[in-house]
Amino acid sequence: MEHPLFDLLLKGAEFSEVLDKAEMVLGNPVAFIDTAQNETTRSVHYPREDMEDKAYRRKQISDEEYQKDTDYVTALSRTGIPQVLVWPHIRRKRLICGCLVYGRHVGGIRLPDIGNRLEDMDMDLVQATARLIGMAYVLRNTRSEGENCLWNLLNNKLDASLVDLHTMFSASIPTWNNLCLLWFIPEYYPDYTSNLPLYQQAFAGLSTCMTNYDQGFVILAGAEELRSHQPQLTQYLKDNRLTVGVGSPGNTLTALQRSYDQARCSLQFAKQTGRLGLAPFSEYQLNYLLSLIPSEQTASVLDNSPLAAMEIWDQQNGTEYLKTVQAFLRCNGNIKETADLLSVHKNTVFYRISKLREELNLDLADTETLSLLNCLFILKTQRCNQEA
Structure with missing residues (x-):
């Protein structure tokens, strides 16, 4: 079943509308603290909470561990990627969703109190809502209108070590400033006094996705x-x-x-x-x-291939054999789909295929021939993109 906020993010709803819907879903007010603007959206829970929580947490863990976590999260955000982090409240039974950019905590969400009985609240719903709101905030601040999307829905579960993931991406991604990442820090109930579980977490079964947005996007x-x-x-x-x-x-x-x-x-x-x-x-x-084939070898193969022969024949005789074969391969050998793609009658496709066999000795019914032509078209496309 889809999350109730899903449609709002798909259509790029206003951030205030996302918060209103979240309140309806959770049945309690949701506070969003925008520390960059020093403003609070909707209601405010426990105005002095930030300082109190910081002091309380310092009592629970060593100075070394506290500084280690703080420095890590801050350093991670200094890469310029908007970081959305969802974590359990240290003292009060609730989740917080925060956003950090360039080392600054630019926003945070305090979800409703859970109370003393954790089982009284649907934690899956709370966690999903926190992630959706966090992504709505990031999209509002980093995307132009019309670019809101559904990646947060796919982030249904992310149990991983932030340190390990950061190491992985820093070794793999050439330019950090083109990405926007969503992290979820797993909660450990009911022990809220322990250190935030940033380390030594197990991976779930994950895939990586990357879209062709101008600014790029990565999903786990x-x-x-x-x-x-x-x-x-x-x-x-x-x-x-x-x-x-x-x-x-x-x-x-x-x-x-x-x-x-x-x-x-x-x-x-x-x-x-x-x-x-x-x-x-x-x-x-x-x-x-x-x-992986060197460009010099690619050029040699293509210049002496059936594709080159078809291209020369088309230029000399006004035919469209090369275009026809490419469409035929793209449609997986389906004559009707090939004809539709070329905007011709299917009999025309049959005729061209028979003439290819007769004039250029290319039999498109032969599997080895089709495999060879497919490889050659891939090489041709890659060569054209390298030269562009």
């Missing part, structure tokens, strides 16, 4: 959630003309780093072919392998 999404929402997500992406590269799931640091690299590659290859929607790396493994 539960693999099962991604699969369950795939039809709806694919349609939404196509309607909004978006492409998302998806890496393979993993539950280790090495696997997640590989997943990110795969997502980046599959996004690149999907954009080259004009594909919209989800683009799993599993469908672009051949593209990746061919991209």
